[in-house]
Amino acid sequence: MSENEENFTDNLQKAKEAHLLYLEEVKNELSLCNTDFKELPPPISINVRKINEVGYIENLSKDLPLKGMFLYYFSINNSELIFKDFQLFRNGKTSDTKLTKLNEGNKGSKYLYVGSSNSIKRRFNEHCGKAHDKTYALKLSKWLKHASSEIKFNYVEVIGVKQIILQHLEDALWRELKPMFGKSGANNKS
Numbered sequence: 698m699s700e701n702e703e704n705f706t707d708n709l710q711k712a713k714e715a716h717l718l719y720l721e722e723v724k725n726e727l728s729l730c731n732t733d734f735k736e737l738p739p740p741i742s743i744n745v746r747k748i749n750e751v752g753y754i755e756n757l758s759k760d761l762p763l764k765g766m767f768l769y770y771f772s773i774n775n776s777e778l779i780f781k782d783f784q785l786f787r788n789g790k791t792s793d794t795k796l797t798k799l800n801e802g803n804k805g806s807k808y809l810y811v812g813s814s815n816s817i818k819r820r821f822n823e824h825c826g827k828a829h830d831k832t833y834a835l836k837l838s839k840w841l842k843h844a845s846s847e848i849k850f851n852y853v854e855v856i857g858v859k860q861i862i863l864q865h866l867e868d869a870l871w872r873e874l875k876p877m878f879g880k881s882g883a884n885n886k887s
Contacts, residue, residue, distance in 0.1 A: 723861065723862070726858070726862050727862060740850060741758075741821070741849070741850040742849060742850075743757065743837075744847055745841055745847065745848060748825065748826070748838045749838050754821075755822070757825075761817050761818035762854070763818050763819075765815070765854045766854065766855050766860070767813060767814050767820075767852050767853065768812075768852065768866060769813070769814065769817060769850065769852035770808055770810060770811045770812070770850075770852075770876065771848055771849065772807050773809060773846050773847070773848050773849070774847075776805060776877055779809065779877070782842050786840030793831070794830045795830060795831055796833070797810065797834060797836075797878045797879050797880075798879060799877070799878060803875045803876060806874070806875050808877065809835065809848065810835055810878045811871040811876045812879065813864065817852055817854075820834075821852075824836070824837060825838055835878060864883050868881050868882065
């Protein structure tokens, strides 16, 4: 084995050992994390027919907290029409509007999106359609046309955890719920 190969092998072994230590730390922190939420905020019901009415989304979000560490998800009882609306919009899109990822394998899921945020009010508004074109979000008001169901927005504040633990909780919830949109894994959270 050449010196270069030995260095690579040694470095890879050191990286593996360091990552195992990191995972052990994450495991310990997760085991200490309190997920026994006694009082969850009531879900916000979004009437799809009203989503484009002036002031509707702002009114729904008026009582959402501005800051904190939150986990959230959007759900719906009939996802078939949502999937079709999204495909039609995506296929006919002419602008640079960034859209969240469509998970083809989860297209029958009643869960639309799972996420975490340090500003739940801002993130709710972005997902409903009040987002800059370069922001990845559901942007429901831009493409949702035919669904007659209500969308539910559920959220909870997670107190006393590090950002990385919040991300691990989000990823675990994502794997459990298998949402139709979005991706598992870290983004630059704000």
